[in-house]
Amino acid sequence: MTPTPPPEILRAPLVVEFPFTRSLGPVQSAFLTGLRERTVLGVRTEGGRVLVPPVEYDPETAAELRELVEVAATGTVTTWAWNPEPRSGQPLDTPFAWALVRLDGADTALLHALDAPGPDAVRTGMRVRVRWAAERAGAITDIACFEPYGGDAEGGEPAPHSGEFDDPVTGIVAPARLDYTYSPGRAQTRYLQALSERRTVGERCPSCAKVYVPPRGACPTCGIATTDRVEVGPRGTVTTFCIVNIKAKNLDIEVPYVYAHIALDGAGLALHGRIGGIPYDQVRMGLRVEPVWSGDGRYPDHYRPTGEPDADYDTYKELL
Amino acid sequence: MSKEPVAIVGVGQTKHVAARRDVSLAGLVREAAARALADAELTWADVDAVVIGKAPDFFEGVMMPELYLADALGAVGKPMLRVHTAGSVGGSTALVAANLVAARVHRTVLTLAFEKQSESNAMWGLSLPVPFQQPLLAGAGGFFAPHVRAYMRRTGAPDTIGSLVAYKDRRNALKNPWAHLHEHDITLEKVQASPMLWDPIRYSETCPSSDGACAMVLTDRAGADRAPRPAAWVHGGAMRSEPTLFAGKDFVSPRAGRDCAADVYRQAGITDPRRQIDAVEMYVPFSWYEPMWLENLGFAAEGEGWKLTEAGVTELDGDLPVNPSGGVLSTNPIGASGMIRFAEAALQVRGEAGAHQVDGARRALGHAYGGGAQFFSMWLVGAEPPAG
Numbered sequence: 001m002t003p004t005p006p007p008e009i010l011r012a013p014l015v016v017e018f019p020f021t022r023s024l025g026p027v028q029s030a031f032l033t034g035l036r037e038r039t040v041l042g043v044r045t046e047g048g049r050v051l052v053p054p055v056e057y058d059p060e061t062a063a064e065l066r067e068l069v070e071v072a073a074t075g076t077v078t079t080w081a082w083n084p085e086p087r088s089g090q091p092l093d094t095p096f097a098w099a100l101v102r103l104d105g106a107d108t109a110l111l112h113a114l115d116a117p118g119p120d121a122v123r124t125g126m127r128v129r130v131r132w133a134a135e136r137a138g139a140i141t142d143i144a145c146f147e148p149y150g151g152d153a154e155g156g157e158p159a160p161h162s163g164e165f166d167d168p169v170t171g172i173v174a175p176a177r178l179d180y181t182y183s184p185g186r187a188q189t190r191y192l193q194a195l196s197e198r199r200t201v202g203e204r205c206p207s208c209a210k211v212y213v214p215p216r217g218a219c220p221t222c223g224i225a226t227t228d229r230v231e232v233g234p235r236g237t238v239t240t241f242c243i244v245n246i247k248a249k250n251l252d253i254e255v256p257y258v259y260a261h262i263a264l265d266g267a268g269l270a271l272h273g274r275i276g277g278i279p280y281d282q283v284r285m286g287l288r289v290e291p292v293w294s295g296d297g298r299y300p301d302h303y304r305p306t307g308e309p310d311a312d313y314d315t316y317k318e319l320l
Numbered sequence: 321m322s323k324e325p326v327a328i329v330g331v332g333q334t335k336h337v338a339a340r341r342d343v344s345l346a347g348l349v350r351e352a353a354a355r356a357l358a359d360a361e362l363t364w365a366d367v368d369a370v371v372i373g374k375a376p377d378f379f380e381g382v383m384m385p386e387l388y389l390a391d392a393l394g395a396v397g398k399p400m401l402r403v404h405t406a407g408s409v410g411g412s413t414a415l416v417a418a419n420l421v422a423a424r425v426h427r428t429v430l431t432l433a434f435e436k437q438s439e440s441n442a443m444w445g446l447s448l449p450v451p452f453q454q455p456l457l458a459g460a461g462g463f464f465a466p467h468v469r470a471y472m473r474r475t476g477a478p479d480t481i482g483s484l485v486a487y488k489d490r491r492n493a494l495k496n497p498w499a500h501l502h503e504h505d506i507t508l509e510k511v512q513a514s515p516m517l518w519d520p521i522r523y524s525e526t527c528p529s530s531d532g533a534c535a536m537v538l539t540d541r542a543g544a545d546r547a548p549r550p551a552a553w554v555h556g557g558a559m560r561s562e563p564t565l566f567a568g569k570d571f572v573s574p575r576a577g578r579d580c581a582a583d584v585y586r587q588a589g590i591t592d593p594r595r596q597i598d599a600v601e602m603y604v605p606f607s608w609y610e611p612m613w614l615e616n617l618g619f620a621a622e623g624e625g626w627k628l629t630e631a632g633v634t635e636l637d638g639d640l641p642v643n644p645s646g647g648v649l650s651t652n653p654i655g656a657s658g659m660i661r662f663a664e665a666a667l668q669v670r671g672e673a674g675a676h677q678v679d680g681a682r683r684a685l686g687h688a689y690g691g692g693a694q695f696f697s698m699w700l701v702g703a704e705p706p707a708g
Contacts, residue, residue: 012451020381021439025344055391056346062364062394064350171341176381184452192452210567220563240473242465243519244458251457256519259458261466268567274457285473299454313473320470320572 010189017177027056029170030068030163035142038132041161042071042106050158052106069158071105073130074149078102078109082119089177091145097122101146105158113145127151138169187217190229198293202267204228210268233264236303237311238287239319243280258283262303263319270319277304286310323422325705327544327551328666330360330537336500336651339438340531345385346392349434352533353393356430360537361548364394367537368426373403373413373433374655375690378445380436393430405559407603407690409433410534410658411697414686415557417538418699422554427540434533435653442529442654458518461526461606463692465518467571468608472520474572477611477626479520483511484629485607486525486649492636493646495675500530500651525607525649532653534660541705552666555683555706556587557699564692571693577616580696584685585618588700589707593618597700598681599668600634600642601661603688604649610634610642617687617698636676644668644676658688662699669703 024032027043031054034041043054044067051065058065080099086092091113099122100109115131116122129149136142184192187203191214194201203215203226210219211230218225241260247253258280261270275283276292288308291300332355334340340348349372357363370393377383386402393400403413410433417431443460456463472479487508493499494506514524544551560580563569581593590596602617604610614625619640628634634642643649645664648657665686667673673681682703689696 010452014448014451016448018378018381018441018444023341023344023436023439025342025347028344056344057350057391057394059391059396062391062396174381182451188452205567208567212567220566221568240466240470242458242462242469242521243516244462245515245519246459246517248457248459248462251455251459253457259462259466259518269565269569272454272457285469298452317474318568320474320570 009183009186010192011181011183014180014182015177016180017175020174020176022172022174024170024172025056026066026163027054027068029168030165032138032140032172033165033168034163035140036136036138036169037165038073039161040071040073040103040130041068041163042158043067044069049107050105051108052103052110068161068163069105070161071103071158073103074151074153075101075103075106075128076153077114077122077124077126077128079124080114080122082122091141096145099128099146101128104153112143115145115147121148139172185217187215187226191215192298195298199231200233200264201229201231204230211266212269213264213267213271230266232266233291235288235290235306236262236264236267237316238275238283238285238289239263239270239316240285241275241283256280260303262289263316273300274302275304276302284310286313286316324424324540326418326421326554327539327541327547328536328554328670328701329539329544329547329549329551330356330362331663331667331672332356332359332535333498333660333663334532335498336530336532336653338500338528338530340436341438345380345382345434345436346389348436348531349389349432349533350392352434352535353430353432356535356537359549362428362537367394367398367428367430369399369401369420369429370395371401371403371413371417371420371429371431373409373659375406375409375435375442376404376445379440379442379654381440393432399426405561405690405695405697407654408658408688408695408697409690410656410660411662411686411688411699412559412658412695414536414659414662415559415697415699417536418554418557421538421540424540428543429538430535431538431659432533432535433656433659435655436531437529437653438531461518461521464606465521468520468606471572471608471612475623475626478630480512481611481626481629482520482525482607483508483522485604485610486511488635489604489607489643489647489649492644492676493650495636496645496650497674498651499646500528500532501646521606521608527605527648527652528650530651530653532651532656534656534663536659536663536666549672550670550703552669552701552703553705555700555702556584558583558587559695559697561695564694572612573616573622574693574696577613577689577693577696578618580698581617584698584700588702590700593685594620594640597640597683597685599644599665599678599684600640601645601647601664601684601686602642603658603661604643604647605652607649613687614642617685636678641678644673644678658690658697661688662686665699666701669701671703
């Protein structure tokens with residue numbers, strides 16, 4: 001083939017997001033339910049220290065911890081960092097300080113937002129208090145943030161607490177979202193560009209001579225770059241398949257249908273596609289097929305029989 | 321300098337179920353670890369290092385969960401390692417722990433693997449909609465079903481073999497109190513009448529989705545001498561990997577699996593696995609993988625694996641019982657599934673397997689694979705310490 005100038009590498013946004021669920025277990029359940037009731041709970045360790053937020057197991061002895069205590073909603077900043085540009089999903093939408101706050105009665109500090117007019121208004125050792133969210137559901141966001149507070153530390157031992165509340169929160173939903181810019185790279189870009197002309201172009205390994213479709217830019221067996229472009233197909237052979245009888249999520253295909261591995265003529269391995277134009281129960285290994293394109297789809301919509309005699313098993317058994 | 325012999329002196333599992341909503345991840349792993357320590361009659365202070373494994377972080381969405389689980393596993397102030405090799409991770413995690421003892425880096429190591437599938441979505445985690453790429457058109461079992469068809473074509477196996485495996489494993493699970501599925505009314509007819517999801521794979525021939533954890537205490541010869549119950553001894557262990565896809569890949573019998581088994585047998589002095597191994601816990605997420613792996617692991621010649629299944633050789637009372645615990649087909653907390661195979665193999669040679677004990681088991685193989693038949697890990701354990 002004549003060399004073609006390299007196309008511009010493709011890029012596209014890739015957003016990965018999912019609402020994960022969490023079972024809380026007894027200690028986190030009490031802690032988050034407590035926040036809903038404007039009660040901050042810590043846990044006492046075997047050594048007598050009070051950890052806020054509480055944990056289920058002693059970081060020093062590994063003992064199971066269940067002795068809950070109530071600490072104050074006031075405390076002292078132990079360290080902080082200014083956040084000049086809050087991002088989506090953060091506790092405040094105006095600039096704020098991320099602060100570690102040791103609540104009165106606790107021996108450890110809790111990370112949260114501190115609402116302050118600017119970094120000059122924040123210092124280690126400053127007194128703060130919880131600003132409760134107006135609507136609370138049993139989540140860390142029930143503490144809207146901390147705010148400056150003029151009062152002194154409250155003395156006394158934290159009070160024992162049963163951790164029992166009506167209608168306890170036992171699980172939370174933790175939405176996660178990651179934003180990427182995805183690029184399929186040089187080889188895949190060239191492959192996709194050829195597909196847009198309804199041609200399938202793989203790349204041959206200069207060492208083992210296998211033709212990779214789709215190409216990855218390197219041969220995974222020999223570990224060297226593949227540069228020699230080779231057009232394959234358009235016809236191919238069904239090497240194996242399954243009949244899909246249940247609808248997969250996010251797939252708008254009527255069941256049953258045939259999902260097949262198809263070795264295009266000249267390719268060193270099979271790719272995947274749907275078989276149409278033939279009753280699903282008549283599809284067989286060795287069936288000769290060709291791509292059917294529809295609209296502006298990036299990939300063939302499906303493959304249909306060519307009408308040729310079936311390929312002999314020996315011609316494709318190495319591609320299974 | 322020779323290697324230190326490695327003994328398994330403690331095994332612990334959770335009761336595997338569809339959803340453990342009563343415990344956090346920390347509470348789940350803690351249960352299995354505490355049971356393993358109790359079995360070994362050891363305390364947290366007796367453990368020198370912790371090696372933990374699970375499947376992708378995307379499954380539960382807790383990034384690097386080992387950080388948060390250190391307290392629950394008594395790992396504070398000790399080395400803690402995380403292993404990740406997809407579905408085989410439970411096996412490779414145990415092997416990393418074993419190697420630390422064999423190399424005399426640590427004397428007693430706690431190893432643990434887990435998955436809380438109820439708080440995850442494995443199918444979502446494994447099939448992110450990557451731009452420009454053609455989506456997989458088939459769903460979970462659709463990845464595996466074409467390889468099963470290829471096996472059937474290659475060997476001429478009758479299409480009933482898969483149902484025999486599922487019927488056996490589900491009956492074995494009834495003898496294992498930790499197993500997830502306890503189908504008391506299971507019959508072969510019910511398996512064969514279950515819906516065909518991804519022809520040739522039926523619903524009853526697929527693994528469940530489980531919450532669970534499995535832990536083991538591994539120790540050196542001196543540790544084994546102090547153990548209150550019989551130890552299992554590691555006679556061989558190996559891992560192999562290969563690309564998920566490459567020209568010439570054999571999905572029916574991947575080379576990495578064959579090479580891994582051969583390495584383990586060489587270390588253990590096994591020349592005839594079919595005769596010398598008394599029980600096998602192999603990773604069979606879809607029933608047909610039993611005959612496929614019987615060939616891949618050298619228990620049968622190519623094309624002959626299904627004949628062992630058909631003849632009842634792999635039944636609990638057969639001469640090569642496979643998955644006496646009920647296997648992955650009955651219990652599948654993904655990240656833990658490989659370690660359960662390794663731990664169940666150890667229980668067999670310790671004589672501690674309870675109602676699913678294989679009489680007189682002296683040598684057992686634990687096997688795990690994952691990542692589209694990309695990663696393999698195996699160990700062979702025996703009732704006696706290795707020679708030499």
